[in-house]
Amino acid sequence: MRDRLRRNLTSYVMLVPFLGLFLGFLVWPLANSLYLSFTDFNGVNVPEFTGLQNFRRLLFEDDRFRHALMNTFVYVIAAVGLGTLFSLALALAFSGSSWPHRIMRTIFFLPSVTSSIALMLLWKWIFNPGDFGLANTVIGRLGLDTVEWLANPSLTIPILVLMSVWGGMGYGMILYVAGLNSIPHEYYEAARIDGATTWNQFRYITLPMLRPVTTYVVVTGLITAFQVFEAVYIVFRGTNNIGGVLDSGLMIVPYLYDQGFTHFKLGYASAVAWVLFLIIFVLSLVNLRLGRAVKEL
Amino acid sequence: MRRMPVVACALLLAALGAGCATGSTTETQQADTSAPATISYWSTGGDDETAIFQKAADLYRKSHPNVTIKVQTLSWDDAYAKLLAASTARSGPDIISGGMTWTIQFGAKGGMVDLRKYGVDTTLKAQALPAQWDSAISPDGTVYGVPLDMSTVAIYYRTDLFEKAGITSFPKTWDELTAAMDKLKASGVKQPFSMDWGNLDWIGYFNFLYQAGGTFYTPDCKPSLNTPAAERALAYWVDLYQKYGAPTDTVAAGNALATGTAMVSGGNWVAKGIDLDFPDLKGKWAMAPLPAGPAGPTTFVGGRAIGVTSYSKHAEQSADFIKFMYTDEAIATMVAEGKNRNLPYIPPRPDLIPSSTFTPEQSAVFAESIRTGVSAPGCPGWDESAPDVSKQLQSAILGKADTKTALAEAAKIMERNAG
Known part of the structure; x- marks a missing residue:
């Protein structure tokens, strides 16, 4: 034991700085938030242990949380589904090495390297009310009446999905292009010789070979979509509420922020964070298991 | 061996519990009021507002050479979270100003000083708009903050x-x-x-x-x-x-x-x-x-409220500065600087609304509105x-x-x- 320790001592010492940062900035805050989720911590007073009360209230009594949860699920399904679909479509359209393809890939990737705050402000301006926003100017030119985009509850989630798909499809496209280029050409040649149509080649070669990329795109998309915050906070926040008109854009993380930093319920907000963690964890696990199960079929 | 992670987690949680429970809201030891003091004032709003409050602070220093007040801007977007973090850590500004009910909320959680202790209410209540004053103080009458502007x-x-x-x-x-x-x-x-x-x-x-x-x-x-x-x-x-x-x-x-x-x-x-x-x-x-x-x-x-934090070591001087903010000379200084900066500033004293940073016609409309004013x-x-x-x-x-x-x-x- 001592010999092994002596042999590896240098490695352990070199790990110490990372371990210190890892413990101090990840494990400690995480464990602290887990502890706080069982308390009534309000940011100032000494937290008092309240057992499962926060979780009980959250899951069985809090209508706003249920509303946020429902909004989030609808948003996640639409944003991840459409985002993945458009990423794949773009990759199929622009996977070549010619200049036009490279330029198109760069254009579609640009939102991924732009500050999300700047992008959200841009969207807010696009959907400005009256005659000021680009969206209303365009539909005005078409002879249509102006629309109150950000004050119409039925448009909130579609707008959030649009912003997410537009902003994220470039990143997914790059991953899919890498996946497409790694599929051996021989497979397609053999399929063509056997008389496979283009659709059959896509269905039975491209899609199965892209499964690891799809799993990655979907899992990372799920995590990002569940944590949506800036879009709601910047584009839809009103004077007095964070979730937009009639809470139509209220999602889990904005709700967490609202409880923690508007109402000082930091214990309760920690409970929301842990419920969100569990949801993402379970869904990611299901996705990975599904991917593995399909592969084994 | 398999039980090790469970035991480790339990120990970690216990340690966390102990660690978190060490925070307290005991009374802050006050510094000697005759010694030189540097007071930090976090003002929620824009830089122009900070500049007019700094002018008042500089004027205060002329009659109180031992007291230096530094005003810093907090943007509306993250002021609440920053003030909360300061309250939790019990270190930060001596004076804060922000939303009209913020000082009530921080006060209820032990983060603010009851200004009655320093006679702020007896000096300022008669000068403020009654409706706004009632809105700034706690329902039980505790004065954690007073109106700063309207x-x-x-x-x-x-x-x-x-x-x-x-x-x-x-x-x-x-x-x-x-x-x-x-x-x-x-x-x-x-x-x-x-x-x-x-x-x-x-x-x-x-x-x-x-x-x-x-x-x-x-x-x-x-x-x-x-x-x-x-x-x-x-x-x-x-x-x-x-x-x-x-x-x-x-x-x-x-x-x-x-x-x-x-x-x-x-x-x-x-x-x-x-x-x-x-x-x-x-x-x-x-x-x-x-x-x-x-x-x-x-x-x-509406408007903003101003108060003194419970962790300030200079609570008495800070409260005295708040009283000073209601004086004719302080308001005149702030209005003059506000006019230079085209700032929409209405002082917290209804009798001084005609001398706000607006034109006389505009001030007259606001005075009429405020005459029938009710606060949140x-x-x-x-x-x-x-x-x-x-x-x-x-x-x-x-x-x-x-x-x-x-x-x-x-x-x-x-x-x-x-x-």
């Missing part, structure tokens, strides 16, 4: 469009307002009315509620939204949207006027920007107080209820619920949060 609502309207519609004077009552909107529509105005401050929000409803004789709470803080007056106010407000097409998506007042909206209800700060941002509107707009309702005229008065309720549970009450009001405006149901639901929320 904000209010007025109507900004296009005189040329009114003239074209044959309206000779600005409407003074709800009925006259409705008649004016009909005339404006008949003269070809597409958008007769719009709301900037308080659109789809309780602040917008506030004015109509009080003008109709209603209130959010009774004087002893019992929710009182489920009344015929509240219903009448909501019905009138909803009509402005549904019948007269007031936009539900907020258009900034200047933009609205520039694109042909005949009148906009907006905050006092709007007055400073119209001529500057829309030179074409020069000479084509004017201001008026809100029309009176069946119970008379009432206007919402300072009752327990209001801050928690306000966003949900707004949502119930929105459901009536958007036709998802009738006015009676929306108000009944809002009243239920307020009752639940009142404890």
Whole structure:
């Protein structure tokens, strides 16, 4: 034991700085938030242990949380589904090495390297009310009446999905292009010789070979979509509420922020964070298991 | 061996519990008041506001050479979180200013000093607007903060469009307002009315509620939204949207006027920007107080509150500076600097409104509005209820619920949060 320790001592010492940062900035805050989720911590007073009360209230009594949860699920399904679909479509359209393809890939990737705050402000301006926003100017030119985009509850989630798909499809496209280029050409040649149509080649070669990329795109998309915050906070926040008109854009993380930093319920907000963690964890696990199960079929 | 992770986790949690429980809200040891002190003041708002408060602080230093006050800006977006973090860590500014009810909330959690200890209430209460003072202090009378400035609502309207519609004077009552909107529509105005401050929000409803004789709470803080007056106010407000097409998506007042909206209800700060941002509107707009309702005229008065943190080592000097902020000389200095910076500053003393940073005509309108001013309720549970009450009001405006149901639901929320 001592010999092994002596042999590896240098490695352990070199790990110490990372371990210190890892413990101090990840494990400690995480464990602290887990502890706080069982308390009534309000940011100032000494937290008092309240057992499962926060979780009980959250899951069985809090209508706003249920509303946020429902909004989030609808948003996640639409944003991840459409985002993945458009990423794949773009990759199929622009996977070549010619200049036009490279330029198109760069254009579609640009939102991924732009500050999300700047992008959200841009969207807010696009959907400005009256005659000021680009969206209303365009539909005005078409002879249509102006629309109150950000004050119409039925448009909130579609707008959030649009912003997410537009902003994220470039990143997914790059991953899919890498996946497409790694599929051996021989497979397609053999399929063509056997008389496979283009659709059959896509269905039975491209899609199965892209499964690891799809799993990655979907899992990372799920995590990002569940944590949506800036879009709601910047584009839809009103004077007095964070979730937009009639809470139509209220999602889990904005709700967490609202409880923690508007109402000082930091214990309760920690409970929301842990419920969100569990949801993402379970869904990611299901996705990975599904991917593995399909592969084994 | 398998039990090790479980045991480790349990130990970690226990250690965390112990660690977290070490925080306390014991009284802060005060520094010697005769020794030189550097006081830190975090001001929520913009840099221009910080600059006028710094001018007052520099003036204070002339009569108190031992006290240096440094004012820093906190943006509205993250001020609340930063002040909360400072309270949790019990280190940060000596003085804070922000939303009117913030000091009450921080105070209730042990983060603020009761200023009565330093005689702030006896000096300032008589000078402040009673409604705003009542809104800034806690329901039990504790003074964690006092008003720092005022904000209010007025109507900004296009005189040329009114003239074209044959309206000779600005409407003074709800009925006259409705008649004016009909005339404006008949003269070809597409958008007769719009709301900037308080659109789809309780602040917008506030004015109509009080003008109709209603209130959010009774004087002893019992929710009182489920009344015929509240219903009448909501019905009138909803009509402005549904019948007269007031936009539900907020258009900034200047933009609205520039694109042909005949009148906009907006905050006092709007007055400073119209001529500057829309030179074409020069000479084509004017201001008026809100029309009176069946119970008379009432206007919402907001503003910021200022207080001293409980972890300040210079509480006495900080409280003394707050008293100084109400003096004629401090306000004159702030107004002078505010005028240089084109800042919409209304002092917390109603008697000094005529000397605010606005033109005499604009100040006269604000003075008239503030004369009938009522502030946000300072009752327990209001801050928690306000966003949900707004949502119930929105459901009536958007036709998802009738006015009676929306108000009944809002009243239920307020009752639940009142404890």
